[in-house]
Amino acid sequence: MNSALILQDVVYVVALLAIGYPLGCYIYKIYNGERVALMRIFAPLEQLLYRVMGVDEEQQMYAKKYASSVLWFSLFGFLIVMGLHLVQAWLPLNPEQLENTSVHLAYNTAASFVSNTNWQAYSGETTLSYLTQMAGLTVQNFVSAATGIAVLFVLCRGFVRRETKNLGNFWSDLVKITLYILLPLSVVVCLILVSQGVVQTLDPYASYTTLEGTQGVLPLGPAASQIAIKQLGTNGGGFFGVNSAFPYENATPLSNIIEALCLLLIPAALCFTFGKAVKDTRQGKTILIVMTVIFVAALVGLSCAEIFGAPSWDSVASLGGSMEGKETRFGVGGSSLWAAATTAASNGSVNAMHDSLTPLGGMITMFLMQLGEVVFGGVGCGLYGMLAFALLTVFMAGLMVGRTPEYIGKKINAFDMKMVCIIILVPPLCLLLATAITTLFPAAQQLQADGGWLSNTGSHGFSEILYAYTSMAGNNGSAFAGFQANTVLTNVMGGTVMLLVRFLPMVAVIYLAQSLASKKYVPAGSGTLATTSPLFVGFLIVIVLIVGALTFLPVLALGPLAEFFTQLHVLG
Numbered sequence: 155m156n157s158a159l160i161l162q163d164v165v166y167v168v169a170l171l172a173i174g175y176p177l178g179c180y181i182y183k184i185y186n187g188e189r190v191a192l193m194r195i196f197a198p199l200e201q202l203l204y205r206v207m208g209v210d211e212e213q214q215m216y217a218k219k220y221a222s223s224v225l226w227f228s229l230f231g232f233l234i235v236m237g238l239h240l241v242q243a244w245l246p247l248n249p250e251q252l253e254n255t256s257v258h259l260a261y262n263t264a265a266s267f268v269s270n271t272n273w274q275a276y277s278g279e280t281t282l283s284y285l286t287q288m289a290g291l292t293v294q295n296f297v298s299a300a301t302g303i304a305v306l307f308v309l310c311r312g313f314v315r316r317e318t319k320n321l322g323n324f325w326s327d328l329v330k331i332t333l334y335i336l337l338p339l340s341v342v343v344c345l346i347l348v349s350q351g352v353v354q355t356l357d358p359y360a361s362y363t364t365l366e367g368t369q370g371v372l373p374l375g376p377a378a379s380q381i382a383i384k385q386l387g388t389n390g391g392g393f394f395g396v397n398s399a400f401p402y403e404n405a406t407p408l409s410n411i412i413e414a415l416c417l418l419l420i421p422a423a424l425c426f427t428f429g430k431a432v433k434d435t436r437q438g439k440t441i442l443i444v445m446t447v448i449f450v451a452a453l454v455g456l457s458c459a460e461i462f463g464a465p466s467w468d469s470v471a472s473l474g475g476s477m478e479g480k481e482t483r484f485g486v487g488g489s490s491l492w493a494a495a496t497t498a499a500s501n502g503s504v505n506a507m508h509d510s511l512t513p514l515g516g517m518i519t520m521f522l523m524q525l526g527e528v529v530f531g532g533v534g535c536g537l538y539g540m541l542a543f544a545l546l547t548v549f550m551a552g553l554m555v556g557r558t559p560e561y562i563g564k565k566i567n568a569f570d571m572k573m574v575c576i577i578i579l580v581p582p583l584c585l586l587l588a589t590a591i592t593t594l595f596p597a598a599q600q601l602q603a604d605g606g607w608l609s610n611t612g613s614h615g616f617s618e619i620l621y622a623y624t625s626m627a628g629n630n631g632s633a634f635a636g637f638q639a640n641t642v643l644t645n646v647m648g649g650t651v652m653l654l655v656r657f658l659p660m661v662a663v664i665y666l667a668q669s670l671a672s673k674k675y676v677p678a679g680s681g682t683l684a685t686t687s688p689l690f691v692g693f694l695i696v697i698v699l700i701v702g703a704l705t706f707l708p709v710l711a712l713g714p715l716a717e718f719f720t721q722l723h724v725l726g
Contacts, residue, residue: 159461159487163453166491167446170415170422177419178426178438184334185307185431196333203329211329214320217668220308221661223324224301228268228657231294236264238290239282248283249358255281258645265649267291269656270298270389270532272502272631273648275640277395279373284356287393292380296340299387299420300331302534305660306424307331309538310431312667313562316675319668335420336387343382346412351405354378377403385416388532390502390631398492398505399481410484410492410505417495417503421445421530424537432562436686441540444694445498448529452518453494459515460486463718479510493519500527500536502631509609509618509634513721516634517714520621523628525702526581532629535656538663542577543701544685545570547694551683560682563675573666577659582705584651585627589620589709595643602638609636613720617713623648627655 183190193200204211215223238245239260243253255263259275266273267290278287304327311321348354353374360372377393381403384391391397398404398413422442429438461475475486484492489506496503497519508519522529528540545559549566552559559566592598598619600606608615618637625632626648633639639648684690 159457162487163450163457163491166411166414167450170418171442171446173415174419174422175426178423179430181303181335181420181423181427182430184330185310185427190334192334192338196337200329200333204325207325209323209325211323211326213323215323216319217321217665220321220324221664224305224660224664225657227297227324227328228301231297232264232268235267235290235294236260238286239263242283242286245283245285247285247288247356249356250283252281252283256645258642259640262645262649263291265652266391266626266631267294267389268298269629269652270302270387270535271626271629271652271656272384272389272391273626273633273639273652274391274395274631275645275648278392279359279375279394284375287380288376291391292383295380295383295387295389296332296336297328299336299383299389299533300328302532302660303331303335303420303424304328304534305663306428306534306538307431308667309541309663309670310428312670313432313564315671316673318671321664321667321671336383339386339420340379340382343386343412343416344378347378347381347405347409350409350412351401352378352381352409353402373402381413382416384503385413385501386420386533388417388421388499388501388536390496390500392503396507397503399507404505407483407488410488413503413505414488414492414495417492417499417501418449418530420533421499421536424534428537428541434562434686437562440686440691440694441537441544443691444698445528445530445536445540447691447695448525448698449494449498452498452522452529453491456494456515456518457487457490459512459518460490463512463514476510476512479507481505490515494522496632497522497628497630498529498531500532500629502625504632507635508621508632509636513614513617513714513718516617516621517710517718519632520617520624520714521702521706521710523624523630524582524585524706525698526578527629528698535629535660539577539659540698542574542663542666543698544694545574546578546701547690547697548683548685549574550697551693555681557681560676560678561685563677564670564673565676567669569669570666573662573669576662577666578701580658581627581655584655585623586705586709588623588627588647588651591647592619592623592644597641607638607641607644613713613716617717620709620713623651626651629656 239255262275307327308321354376355374357374359374362370362372380393394400394403404410425438425442429435480489484505492505526539527536530536531539545561545566548559548561597606601608618634621634622637
């Protein structure tokens with residue numbers, strides 16, 4: 155790889171960690187209930203929201219109450235988003251007079267945004283009104299991200315609290331995270347994006363005439379405000395169909411690097427928050443090291459695949475790699491960095507078309523998602539997913555030496571491991587089952603020109619289907635866009651998958667937290683596995699990779715690996 159590409163990646167990682175640390179310390183203050191400067195501005199609004207909701211923010215909740223609050227709140231948001239889709243033609247802020255969406259598309263989109271997945275089986279500028287985008291999707295970008303962080307806060311309390319079932323208050327967590335973390339960050343990022351030319355307006359679409367006399371329409375809208383929170387909240391998706399490859403969504407190199415940093419910023423910061431929350435900063439740094447090592451390895455592999463893995467060496471030599479499906483203003487390096495970050499962060503926004511990635515490059519993006527969104531992952535859910543793997547690691551280590559496993563002063567018992575299994579195994583189970591069912595349909599074996607769902611046949615066609623459900627089950631939202639996903643089957647089954655893989659593990663995390671909080675603190679002894687050592691870092695990385703490989707190597711062999719070896723055979 156050339157030196158400029160390496161420098162870009164190094165600067166990105168260094169900047170991510172440098173900004174993540176103070177942000178993580180700030181988030182800890184919110185978690186711990188400490189006063190921050192923004193409370194002078196938002197405290198009256200915070201109290202007003204509690205009164206409007208009719209809740210007592212000081213009331214402590216057990217697991218059942220906390221989980222039911224999460225589910226009822228999410229159901230309410232689901233119904234609001236779905237309703238807006240079904241009646242948008244009769245509502246204001248619809249200058250293009252866009253029609254109501256189908257019921258199955260409304261269901262899929264509502265499930266997608268409530269679950270923080272932001273999978274989109276439509277193109278935003280031709281399907282959704284400004285009101286639906288703002289009051290439906292943007293609002294869910296905030297509250298679904300806040301819900302994920304709130305559940306992480308619950309797990310942190312589980313490790314810290316002793317002999318109690320009190321886990322905090324969901325409504326207090328939700329409001330504080332939204333007002334004091336997500337909203338201020340989004341305002342700052344939004345203003346930066348607007349300064350770079352990202353569009354933010356309620357004007358109708360603009361007509362134009364080219365120098366050749368061709369008529370066209372330029373889509374506009376309140377994009378910058380949604381883009382800021384979709385990047386920060388690892389929501390993903392796009393205001394426009396081609397996401398951040400569109401100049402009005404990602405206008406300049408500066409906006410590109412800012413948006414790319416936002417992909418991993420809060421997930422990285424939460425590792426520092428976790429360390430401070432459990433009173434041992436080494437624990438948070440250990441998890442961060444594991445995430446960073448896997449991410450850097452994936453980034454190097456993806457960049458090499460796109461630079462050296464193109465099928466024709468001569469045609470790409472002068473371009474520095476395979477430029478198919480990539481923006482020339484970002485190049486192979488910028489596109490590879492974004493692709494690795496967005497699939498590691500379970501964000502899903504793109505600045506290049508992943509369907510055009512080389513076979514091995516596409517496989518790496520899929521595998522990052524298939525690991526269970528734990529390499530940084532979504533805000534909150536990525537870290538609690540990695541902590542589930544950490545518990546699995548200490549449990550396996552305990553089996554090896556015949557000792558009851560312990561993690562951060564809590565003994566891990568059978569119930570805890572049942573919850574860990576739900577957290578780890580539900581997403582791949584839903585992913586593989588949905589993929590298998592879809593491939594049984596005749597349309598899944600035909601090209602779109604022949605009435606099917608695929609733009610490619612063979613191994614790449616299978617990869618398009620596999621990537622779609624990997625994205626939905628991985629809380630991601632990106633796509634191999636060649637797959638025709640806007641069908642009754644994929645919308646209903648995909649929406650159901652997104653809801654299951656979001657809320658079943660989330661409820662399991664809450665009950666796991668209550669189990670941990672109800673236990674006594676156990677001081678570390680001579681036989682306790684050191685969970686901040688290089689040995690544990692290596693062990694945890696191996697466990698994450700082995701679980702992912704054992705689960706997904708067979709399907710990857712049918713898709714991207716088969717395509718790669720087919721290309722080698724043809725070229726050879």
